Amino acid sequence: MSLIAAAPPLVRTTPPSDPAPLGVVSAGDWWPEIDLAAMRDTMRLDGAVTAARLRAAVQDAMATTIDQLAAWALVHMTAGIASLADVPTALQIDGESSAVQRFRRAVYCTAKANLIERYSDYDTTGRARKDTQEETRDGQAEEHRRDATWAIRDILGVPRLTVDLI
Template structure:
Protein backbone atom coordinates (compact mmCIF):
# COMPACT_ATOMS: atom_id res chain seq x y z
CA UNK A 1 0.00 0.00 0.00
CA UNK A 2 1.28 3.45 -0.83
CA UNK A 3 0.08 6.97 -0.16
CA UNK A 4 0.79 10.09 -2.15
CA UNK A 5 -0.16 13.24 -0.29
CA UNK A 6 -0.20 16.62 -1.98
CA UNK A 7 0.06 19.73 0.14
CA UNK A 8 -0.09 23.36 -0.91
CA UNK A 9 3.25 25.07 -1.47
CA UNK A 10 4.72 26.60 1.64
CA UNK A 11 5.14 30.36 1.62
CA UNK A 12 8.43 31.63 2.96
CA UNK A 13 8.19 34.79 4.98
CA UNK A 14 11.09 37.14 5.47
CA UNK A 15 12.54 36.85 8.98
CA UNK A 16 13.26 40.10 10.84
CA UNK A 17 17.02 39.42 10.57
CA UNK A 18 16.90 39.24 6.76
CA UNK A 19 19.40 41.75 5.32
CA UNK A 20 16.96 42.68 2.54
CA UNK A 21 14.18 44.62 4.29
CA UNK A 22 10.81 45.16 2.64
CA UNK A 23 11.21 48.92 2.70
CA UNK A 24 9.50 51.81 4.43
CA UNK A 25 6.64 54.25 3.90
CA UNK A 26 7.03 57.91 4.86
CA UNK A 27 4.61 60.81 4.91
CA UNK A 28 7.32 63.41 5.41
CA UNK A 29 9.85 64.32 8.03
CA UNK A 30 7.26 65.21 10.70
CA UNK A 31 5.68 61.76 10.75
CA UNK A 32 7.39 58.53 11.84
CA UNK A 33 8.47 56.22 9.05
CA UNK A 34 6.62 52.92 8.84
CA UNK A 35 8.86 49.87 8.45
CA UNK A 36 7.03 47.29 6.33
CA UNK A 37 8.88 44.34 7.89
CA UNK A 38 7.97 45.51 11.40
CA UNK A 39 4.34 45.96 10.33
CA UNK A 40 4.31 42.48 8.80
CA UNK A 41 5.63 40.97 12.05
CA UNK A 42 3.36 42.99 14.35
CA UNK A 43 0.19 42.26 12.40
CA UNK A 44 1.09 38.60 11.70
CA UNK A 45 1.03 38.89 7.93
CA UNK A 46 2.56 35.90 6.24
CA UNK A 47 4.12 35.63 2.81
CA UNK A 48 0.71 35.33 1.12
CA UNK A 49 0.58 39.13 1.34
CA UNK A 50 3.31 39.98 -1.12
CA UNK A 51 5.32 43.21 -0.90
CA UNK A 52 3.42 44.37 -4.00
CA UNK A 53 0.14 43.95 -2.10
CA UNK A 54 1.46 45.24 1.20
CA UNK A 55 2.92 48.52 -0.06
CA UNK A 56 -0.29 50.10 -1.43
CA UNK A 57 -2.25 49.01 1.64
CA UNK A 58 0.28 50.67 3.93
CA UNK A 59 0.50 53.79 1.76
CA UNK A 60 -3.28 54.17 1.99
CA UNK A 61 -3.18 53.53 5.74
CA UNK A 62 -0.54 56.24 6.21
CA UNK A 63 -2.52 58.69 4.05
CA UNK A 64 -5.71 57.98 6.00
CA UNK A 65 -4.05 58.36 9.39
CA UNK A 66 -2.19 61.53 8.42
CA UNK A 67 -5.43 62.94 6.99
CA UNK A 68 -7.26 62.32 10.25
CA UNK A 69 -4.48 64.01 12.23
CA UNK A 70 -3.67 66.84 9.77
CA UNK A 71 -5.29 69.76 11.66
CA UNK A 72 -3.87 68.59 14.99
CA UNK A 73 -0.41 68.14 13.46
CA UNK A 74 -0.53 71.62 11.90
CA UNK A 75 -1.24 73.11 15.33
CA UNK A 76 1.70 71.22 16.85
CA UNK A 77 3.98 72.35 14.00
CA UNK A 78 2.85 75.95 14.54
CA UNK A 79 3.93 75.51 18.18
CA UNK A 80 7.43 74.71 16.89
CA UNK A 81 7.41 70.92 17.26
CA UNK A 82 9.80 69.46 14.69
CA UNK A 83 8.35 65.92 14.72
CA UNK A 84 5.51 63.91 16.22
CA UNK A 85 8.03 62.48 18.69
CA UNK A 86 8.81 66.05 19.85
CA UNK A 87 5.22 66.68 20.96
CA UNK A 88 5.16 66.37 24.77
CA UNK A 89 3.64 63.01 25.71
CA UNK A 90 4.09 60.05 27.99
CA UNK A 91 7.18 57.99 27.18
CA UNK A 92 6.65 54.22 27.19
CA UNK A 93 9.76 52.09 26.72
CA UNK A 94 11.65 55.22 25.76
CA UNK A 95 9.30 56.17 22.93
CA UNK A 96 6.53 58.76 22.75
CA UNK A 97 3.08 57.23 23.18
CA UNK A 98 1.96 59.45 20.29
CA UNK A 99 4.45 57.72 17.99
CA UNK A 100 3.27 54.32 19.21
CA UNK A 101 -0.37 55.29 18.66
CA UNK A 102 0.36 56.64 15.19
CA UNK A 103 2.05 53.37 14.31
CA UNK A 104 -0.89 51.42 15.74
CA UNK A 105 -3.38 53.45 13.70
CA UNK A 106 -1.42 52.84 10.50
CA UNK A 107 -0.96 49.15 11.22
CA UNK A 108 -4.67 48.65 11.99
CA UNK A 109 -5.84 50.58 8.92
CA UNK A 110 -3.51 48.51 6.75
CA UNK A 111 -4.61 45.20 8.26
CA UNK A 112 -8.32 46.08 7.84
CA UNK A 113 -7.68 46.97 4.20
CA UNK A 114 -5.84 43.71 3.59
CA UNK A 115 -8.50 41.60 5.30
CA UNK A 116 -11.18 43.10 3.09
CA UNK A 117 -9.22 42.95 -0.15
CA UNK A 118 -7.58 39.57 0.15
CA UNK A 119 -10.11 37.22 1.63
CA UNK A 120 -7.72 34.32 1.16
CA UNK A 121 -4.82 35.76 3.15
CA UNK A 122 -5.38 33.18 5.88
CA UNK A 123 -7.24 30.43 4.07
CA UNK A 124 -6.48 26.77 4.40
CA UNK A 125 -7.50 25.83 0.88
CA UNK A 126 -11.14 25.24 1.73
CA UNK A 127 -13.92 27.31 0.21
CA UNK A 128 -15.13 30.23 2.29
CA UNK A 129 -18.52 29.99 3.91
CA UNK A 130 -20.92 32.82 4.68
CA UNK A 131 -20.08 32.74 8.38
CA UNK A 132 -16.39 33.11 7.51
CA UNK A 133 -17.21 36.18 5.41
CA UNK A 134 -19.12 37.72 8.33
CA UNK A 135 -16.25 36.92 10.66
CA UNK A 136 -13.76 38.55 8.28
CA UNK A 137 -15.90 41.69 8.01
CA UNK A 138 -16.20 41.87 11.80
CA UNK A 139 -12.44 41.47 12.17
CA UNK A 140 -11.80 44.31 9.70
CA UNK A 141 -14.18 46.54 11.66
CA UNK A 142 -12.37 45.72 14.90
CA UNK A 143 -9.08 46.82 13.33
CA UNK A 144 -10.74 50.02 12.11
CA UNK A 145 -12.07 50.64 15.61
CA UNK A 146 -8.58 50.20 17.06
CA UNK A 147 -7.18 52.64 14.49
CA UNK A 148 -9.90 55.18 15.33
CA UNK A 149 -9.17 54.83 19.03
CA UNK A 150 -5.45 55.37 18.47
CA UNK A 151 -6.14 58.55 16.48
CA UNK A 152 -8.61 59.83 19.08
CA UNK A 153 -6.09 59.14 21.84
CA UNK A 154 -3.50 61.25 20.00
CA UNK A 155 -6.06 64.02 19.56
CA UNK A 156 -6.87 63.85 23.27
CA UNK A 157 -10.59 63.34 22.74
CA UNK A 158 -12.81 60.63 24.16
CA UNK A 159 -13.25 57.41 22.29
CA UNK A 160 -17.01 57.50 22.56
CA UNK A 161 -19.59 60.22 22.05
CA UNK A 162 -22.97 59.77 23.70
CA UNK A 163 -25.93 62.02 23.07
CA UNK A 164 -29.32 61.91 24.67
CA UNK A 165 -32.09 62.58 22.23
Protein backbone atom coordinates (compact mmCIF):
# COMPACT_ATOMS: atom_id res chain seq x y z
CA MET A 1 0.00 0.00 0.00
CA SER A 2 1.30 3.47 -0.81
CA LEU A 3 0.18 6.99 -0.05
CA ILE A 4 0.65 10.00 -2.26
CA ALA A 5 -0.02 13.23 -0.43
CA ALA A 6 -0.45 16.42 -2.40
CA ALA A 7 0.38 19.56 -0.50
CA PRO A 8 0.97 23.16 -1.47
CA PRO A 9 4.58 23.83 -2.42
CA LEU A 10 6.86 24.88 0.37
CA VAL A 11 7.87 28.51 0.11
CA ARG A 12 10.92 29.73 1.94
CA THR A 13 9.99 32.94 3.66
CA THR A 14 12.12 35.63 5.15
CA PRO A 15 10.75 36.79 8.48
CA PRO A 16 10.33 40.56 8.90
CA SER A 17 12.96 40.47 11.65
CA ASP A 18 15.60 39.13 9.24
CA PRO A 19 18.62 41.37 9.84
CA ALA A 20 20.04 40.88 6.34
CA PRO A 21 20.33 44.37 4.84
CA LEU A 22 18.65 44.81 1.49
CA GLY A 23 19.63 48.44 0.99
CA VAL A 24 17.89 51.20 -0.88
CA VAL A 25 17.40 52.15 -4.51
CA SER A 26 18.08 55.78 -5.34
CA ALA A 27 17.35 57.84 -8.44
CA GLY A 28 19.05 61.08 -7.46
CA ASP A 29 18.41 63.73 -4.85
CA TRP A 30 15.03 64.89 -6.16
CA TRP A 31 13.30 61.51 -5.92
CA PRO A 32 12.75 59.58 -2.67
CA GLU A 33 14.84 56.47 -2.04
CA ILE A 34 13.05 53.14 -1.94
CA ASP A 35 13.93 50.96 1.05
CA LEU A 36 13.89 47.37 -0.23
CA ALA A 37 13.17 45.82 3.19
CA ALA A 38 10.19 48.15 3.70
CA MET A 39 8.91 47.28 0.22
CA ARG A 40 9.31 43.55 0.87
CA ASP A 41 7.32 43.88 4.11
CA THR A 42 4.63 46.20 2.73
CA MET A 43 3.97 44.21 -0.43
CA ARG A 44 4.15 40.78 1.29
CA LEU A 45 7.10 39.49 -0.71
CA ASP A 46 8.60 36.36 0.75
CA GLY A 47 12.08 34.92 0.44
CA ALA A 48 11.26 33.28 -2.90
CA VAL A 49 12.02 36.68 -4.46
CA THR A 50 15.75 37.06 -3.99
CA ALA A 51 17.34 40.38 -3.05
CA ALA A 52 18.84 40.68 -6.55
CA ARG A 53 15.47 40.10 -8.23
CA LEU A 54 13.80 42.56 -5.88
CA ARG A 55 16.43 45.22 -6.59
CA ALA A 56 16.07 44.75 -10.37
CA ALA A 57 12.26 44.95 -10.16
CA VAL A 58 12.41 48.14 -8.06
CA GLN A 59 14.98 49.75 -10.36
CA ASP A 60 12.72 49.13 -13.36
CA ALA A 61 9.64 50.30 -11.46
CA MET A 62 11.39 53.52 -10.43
CA ALA A 63 12.44 54.20 -14.01
CA THR A 64 8.89 53.60 -15.23
CA THR A 65 7.35 55.82 -12.55
CA ILE A 66 9.87 58.63 -13.02
CA ASP A 67 9.38 58.53 -16.80
CA GLN A 68 5.65 59.09 -16.31
CA LEU A 69 6.29 61.99 -13.92
CA ALA A 70 9.21 63.57 -15.81
CA ALA A 71 7.43 66.57 -17.36
CA TRP A 72 5.57 67.33 -14.12
CA ALA A 73 8.78 67.06 -12.09
CA LEU A 74 10.69 69.32 -14.50
CA VAL A 75 8.18 72.12 -13.91
CA HIS A 76 8.75 71.84 -10.16
CA MET A 77 12.53 71.53 -10.49
CA THR A 78 12.74 74.69 -12.63
CA ALA A 79 10.61 76.47 -10.02
CA GLY A 80 13.42 75.78 -7.54
CA ILE A 81 11.80 72.98 -5.56
CA ALA A 82 14.60 70.82 -4.16
CA SER A 83 12.83 67.44 -3.91
CA LEU A 84 9.52 65.66 -4.30
CA ALA A 85 9.05 65.97 -0.53
CA ASP A 86 9.18 69.77 -0.91
CA VAL A 87 6.43 69.98 -3.54
CA PRO A 88 3.59 71.91 -1.95
CA THR A 89 0.72 69.54 -1.36
CA ALA A 90 -2.44 70.07 0.59
CA LEU A 91 -1.97 66.89 2.52
CA GLN A 92 0.65 65.71 5.00
CA ILE A 93 0.11 62.25 6.50
CA ASP A 94 2.24 61.15 9.45
CA GLY A 95 4.51 64.10 8.74
CA GLU A 96 5.20 63.01 5.17
CA SER A 97 4.06 64.51 1.90
CA SER A 98 1.28 62.59 0.18
CA ALA A 99 3.27 62.98 -3.06
CA VAL A 100 6.14 60.97 -1.55
CA GLN A 101 3.72 58.33 -0.27
CA ARG A 102 2.06 58.07 -3.68
CA PHE A 103 5.42 57.86 -5.46
CA ARG A 104 6.40 55.00 -3.16
CA ARG A 105 3.06 53.28 -3.81
CA ALA A 106 3.50 53.60 -7.59
CA VAL A 107 6.98 52.07 -7.40
CA TYR A 108 5.91 49.29 -5.03
CA CYS A 109 2.88 48.34 -7.12
CA THR A 110 4.73 48.43 -10.44
CA ALA A 111 7.52 46.26 -9.04
CA LYS A 112 5.08 43.77 -7.49
CA ALA A 113 3.10 43.52 -10.76
CA ASN A 114 6.31 42.70 -12.64
CA LEU A 115 7.31 40.12 -10.04
CA ILE A 116 3.87 38.47 -10.02
CA GLU A 117 4.01 38.03 -13.78
CA ARG A 118 7.32 36.21 -13.49
CA TYR A 119 7.04 34.26 -10.23
CA SER A 120 4.07 32.52 -8.69
CA ASP A 121 2.98 34.48 -5.64
CA TYR A 122 2.00 32.46 -2.62
CA ASP A 123 -1.46 33.97 -3.05
CA THR A 124 -1.76 32.06 -6.34
CA THR A 125 -0.22 28.69 -5.48
CA GLY A 126 -1.58 25.61 -3.83
CA ARG A 127 -5.27 26.49 -3.78
CA ALA A 128 -6.34 27.21 -7.31
CA ARG A 129 -6.44 24.70 -10.09
CA LYS A 130 -3.47 24.86 -12.44
CA ASP A 131 -5.51 26.31 -15.34
CA THR A 132 -6.81 29.21 -13.24
CA GLN A 133 -3.48 30.10 -11.61
CA GLU A 134 -2.34 32.13 -14.58
CA GLU A 135 -5.66 34.01 -14.65
CA THR A 136 -5.35 34.76 -10.94
CA ARG A 137 -1.76 35.93 -11.37
CA ASP A 138 -2.68 38.17 -14.31
CA GLY A 139 -5.60 39.64 -12.36
CA GLN A 140 -3.37 40.46 -9.40
CA ALA A 141 -0.75 42.04 -11.65
CA GLU A 142 -3.40 44.21 -13.31
CA GLU A 143 -4.74 45.34 -9.92
CA HIS A 144 -1.24 46.43 -8.90
CA ARG A 145 -0.75 48.26 -12.21
CA ARG A 146 -4.08 50.04 -11.67
CA ASP A 147 -2.99 51.11 -8.19
CA ALA A 148 0.31 52.41 -9.59
CA THR A 149 -1.51 54.36 -12.31
CA TRP A 150 -3.87 55.87 -9.75
CA ALA A 151 -0.97 56.92 -7.53
CA ILE A 152 0.75 58.64 -10.47
CA ARG A 153 -2.46 60.36 -11.55
CA ASP A 154 -3.03 61.54 -7.98
CA ILE A 155 0.46 63.10 -7.95
CA LEU A 156 -0.23 64.79 -11.29
CA GLY A 157 -3.58 66.05 -10.00
CA VAL A 158 -5.57 64.58 -12.88
CA PRO A 159 -8.69 62.40 -12.65
CA ARG A 160 -8.14 58.67 -12.28
CA LEU A 161 -10.59 57.83 -15.03
CA THR A 162 -11.34 59.45 -18.33
CA VAL A 163 -14.43 58.39 -20.23
CA ASP A 164 -15.09 59.38 -23.84
CA LEU A 165 -18.24 58.68 -25.79
CA ILE A 166 -17.55 57.09 -29.12
